[in-house]
Amino acid sequence: MSLILRLRSWVPAIAAGLVLAVAAGAAYAWRNPGQPRLLSIVIMAILTWPVLTIALQMLVFDRRATDAEIDRAKDDVERAWFQEAGATAFVTLIGGLICVQALGDAFRIPWLSPIGLTHVLVLGLGTFALSYLWLRRRGR
Amino acid sequence: MDNRLTHLRSERGLSQAALAELLGVSRQTIISIERGRFDPSLPLAFKLAATFETTIEAIFTPDR
Numbered sequence: 001m002s003l004i005l006r007l008r009s010w011v012p013a014i015a016a017g018l019v020l021a022v023a024a025g026a027a028y029a030w031r032n033p034g035q036p037r038l039l040s041i042v043i044m045a046i047l048t049w050p051v052l053t054i055a056l057q058m059l060v061f062d063r064r065a066t067d068a069e070i071d072r073a074k075d076d077v078e079r080a081w082f083q084e085a086g087a088t089a090f091v092t093l094i095g096g097l098i099c100v101q102a103l104g105d106a107f108r109i110p111w112l113s114p115i116g117l118t119h120v121l122v123l124g125l126g127t128f129a130l131s132y133l134w135l136r137r138r139g140r
Numbered sequence: 141m142d143n144r145l146t147h148l149r150s151e152r153g154l155s156q157a158a159l160a161e162l163l164g165v166s167r168q169t170i171i172s173i174e175r176g177r178f179d180p181s182l183p184l185a186f187k188l189a190a191t192f193e194t195t196i197e198a199i200f201t202p203d204r
Contacts, residue, residue: 072164073165073166074181075163075164075165075169075180075181075183075184076165076166076168076169077165077166077168077169077172077173077177077178078166078168078169080178138177139168139171139172139175139177139178
């Protein structure tokens with residue numbers, strides 16, 4: 001497929017992404033009345049537009065290509081690493097969060113307990129990333 | 141699992157990248173299989189056997 005055709009296939013996602021990004025900016029401006037309204041909309045739109053465009057292209061407009069790519073990659077070693085890293089992260093997340101909560105309660109450390117979204121993200125994504133990198137290094 | 145993939149591939153003058161392209165997998169997958177660090181799925185093993193016009197047993201030997 002030529003570059004122009006490829007770019008053309010992204011136009012609906014880019015347009016829909018822009019609409020959603022502006023809507024996200026408007027919602028943010030409405031929720032934060034103290035902030036400069038137009039600036040809030042523009043900054044939120046700029047920040048969310050690329051992510052929304054890619055998400056829309058992959059999940060809505062070019063779903064078949066995404067499915068085909070996932071199907072094509074089912075025999076790849078990277079998929080095995082991904083699954084193994086996911087399983088490791090899941091187990092570590094449960095055990096780790098219990099430890100974090102227990103330590104926070106025992107030593108009265110306010111940034112450890114109660115468990116928040118940040119703890120989950122740091123522990124979950126951190127373990128996943130480290131586990132994946134380790135598996136990749138071992139597999140080479 | 142031991143395998144003769146490197147030998148079969150070299151015999152046919154195929155690079156790892158070329159074999160990966162033929163099978164529709166990543167080059168890293170071929171590297172990992174050749175080093176015995178990744179056991180391919182059954183469909184991939186069949187594809188490998190078909191590519192080298194042989195049987196799965198002729199390529200892979202289970203660890204004893």
